[in-house]
Amino acid sequence: MTYKLGLTGSIGMGKSTTARLFAELGCEVWDADAAVHRMYAPGGAAVEPVSRLLPAAVQSGAVSRKCLKDLIAQDASVLKTLEQIVHPLVAQDREDFLASSVSDIVVLDIPLLFEGGNEEAMDAVVCVSISPEEQETRVMARGTMTIEQFRQIRAKQMPNEDKCARSNYVVVTDNLEHARAQVKEIVAEIRGKLGDA
Ligand SMILES: CC(C)(COP(=O)(O)OP(=O)(O)OC[C@H]1O[C@@H](n2cnc3c(N)ncnc32)[C@H](O)[C@@H]1O)[C@@H](O)C(=O)NCCC(=O)NCCS
Numbered sequence: 652m653t654y655k656l657g658l659t660g661s662i663g664m665g666k667s668t669t670a671r672l673f674a675e676l677g678c679e680v681w682d683a684d685a686a687v688h689r690m691y692a693p694g695g696a697a698v699e700p701v702s703r704l705l706p707a708a709v710q711s712g713a714v715s716r717k718c719l720k721d722l723i724a725q726d727a728s729v730l731k732t733l734e735q736i737v738h739p740l741v742a743q744d745r746e747d748f749l750a751s752s753v754s755d756i757v758v759l760d761i762p763l764l765f766e767g768g769n770e771e772a773m774d775a776v777v778c779v780s781i782s783p784e785e786q787e788t789r790v791m792a793r794g795t796m797t798i799e800q801f802r803q804i805r806a807k808q809m810p811n812e813d814k815c816a817r818s819n820y821v822v823v824t825d826n827l828e829h830a831r832a833q834v835k836e837i838v839a840e841i842r843g844k845l846g847d848a
């Protein structure tokens with residue numbers, strides 16, 4: 652049986668970086684945001700349904716993130732519409748991944764793990780964490796969102812301290828070596844349990 656380890660945390664707190672540290676230790680990783688990227692690309696499963704409900708957001712056969720962010724900034728209900736299209740497709744993509752995975756531990760990087768009620772499907776959950784100030788600095792440094800867009804997204808998410816309180820493990824992403832050491836400990840503990848089982 653594959654051990655399903657959920658990985659979550661608020662926007663820009665270090666999920667993707669931490670997922671790579673799990674991959675270094677032989678865990679297969681599935682990334683919900685990456686699944687959305689595949690779906691928005693030309694020929695992707697979200698293009699047709701988005702073009703029906705939000706025609707302005709499809710350009711040259713792909714869903715444009717920039718257009719989506721402009722539309723969401725004007726009308727917050729656009730994000731709800733988008734979620735109704737995207738989340739069932741993401742759930743299917745995750746099932747397909749699980750059906751073909753072979754590693755002892757799989758890591759499921761899911762930003763909205765608690766908000767979407769996905770924790771029941773996990774054997775354990777890891778939450779990444781950093782201060783809100785550092786979070787804002789890191790997201791702004793990427794240059795992909797305005798401060799208003801960032802705050803709008805963050806306001807939709809469960810506060811990170813609540814996510815951490817509901818998780819089995821917390822990884823503090825203050826620097827890479829510290830995060831790597833915490834990930835090693837988590838993997839060793841789980842592999843120890845799997846070995847005993
Ligand atoms: C809003 C969009 C256009 C922003 O695109 P952009 O490329 O700038 O950011 P990216 O996709 O990398 O997301 C960054 C982070 O924003 C947060 N986020 C994204 N969507 C949501 C949402 N619906 N609710 C709360 N937070 C969200 C997550 O923490 C995510 O990791 C994009 O995230 C999107 O299309 N979201 C809807 C699909 C969705 O719900 N995805 C979440 C994972 S299933």
Ligand SMILES: Nc1ncnc2c1ncn2[C@@H]1O[C@H](COP(=O)(O)OP(=O)(O)OP(=O)(O)O)[C@@H](O)[C@H]1O
Nearest residue numbers: 661662663664665666667668789824825826827830
């Ligand atoms: N352990 C760490 N030490 C130092 N910097 C880190 C660490 N983890 C993440 N970062 C930095 O923080 C920023 C956000 O990290 P990352 O992209 O992994 O976050 P994320 O949670 O996947 O983001 P999003 O929710 O937007 O998808 C990046 O610039 C990354 O380099």
